[in-house]
Amino acid sequence: DIQMTQSPASLSASLGETVTIECRASEDIYNGLAWYQQKPGKSPQLLIYNANSLHTGVPSRFSGSGSGTQYSLKINSLQSEDVASYFCQQYYDYPYTFGAGTKLELK
């Protein structure tokens, strides 16, 4: 199984700040990576797919990058509505696996 190691587990940032969340796969996943946002009490929502493609309706302050085994999600100009947990997921191979998540809070 492909293991997804996500960091940091939690993050505190100020409004307007830029934050970066990292995800490392245990083997090359050839950009088969998605990022999801989950607000408290809600279901996850797709942000990024294919490592760097923005899902429909997602604000452009979100971006994804990376290749091979290393990927990252960047949020520019942090907004209050970005407070959430973020998860990476590989879909290169079954069983699909998720990172443990990053909880983003406002400082």
Add this chain to the structure above:
Amino acid sequence: EVQLVESGGGLVQPGRSLKLSCAASGFTFSNYYMAWVRQAPKKGLEWVATISTSGSRTYYPDSVKGRFTISRDNAKSSLYLQMNSLKSEDTATYYCASQLPFFAYWGQGTLVTVSS
């Protein structure tokens, strides 16, 4: 607008069975792979099952293989998850999702609690 509405969750004793349903609308259901993903309370996400467009191919992680069965009825735009031999560690909110192969759209989830 894509809508996925899960139902069928509840409290069930260990070793018993439960069947979840997901009603889909707003897209051509028969054209998409579908999946179930679960989330234990205050925990991360775990993929549970995937089914192909026709239902001829199914995929499971080892944690549920042989106990859970995913199925679909394209005429009714509905997805199902039959869960047998339930364990306490199956306690979670279960989400259905459209698979592209990433999970593009998610339902609101249905809570399954396995406890005596």
